[in-house]
Amino acid sequence: MLWDDFLNSIHRDWRGDGTAEDRLDDPAWFREWLHNQRLTPDNPLTERELASLKRLRALIHRMAEAFFVGGSPADEDLESLNKTMAQGAVVRKVIREEASYSLSLASTASRWPNIEAEIAASFGKLMAEGELSRIRICDNPSCLWVYYDDTKNRSKRYCDDKMCGNLMKVRRFRARRKAESGQPSSEF
């Protein structure tokens, strides 16, 4: 989904101390990301627009976090989300690709405010149609990846069981062994 992908543009050193890297500050990464999301800005990003995108990211993160802890977002946050969506005049276009079709934004919708509106609408759609209790933040405190838990029993605690799940298992094991032996163990 667009919204969680956007939130995860803050990438953390999940194997280590959780040092965050903001990928929105990397123009090449961001261009590629927009392309993959079929978002086609017609203007290069200015400082002001970048700041605005970061505000939007913080807003959606705050709202997702509220749902994650079983609460609900503040009224003013909902209002900000609605304002962001209101700035988007969206023209959609179906594009034929051999036997399949994809939905894309027409070029008239390529101003930055429209792109913001698209991202906000992706979260708005989830709020309206998704299951809010499935919004998760990875249990690895160094990771904090935001995702939508689509497993049947809603028990997904990590963004990826093979990565963060395993890492945390190893950490718990080492902590236990350290506690049992009274020996310091090597950190990772």
Ligand SMILES: [Zn+2]
């Ligand atoms: Zn994770």
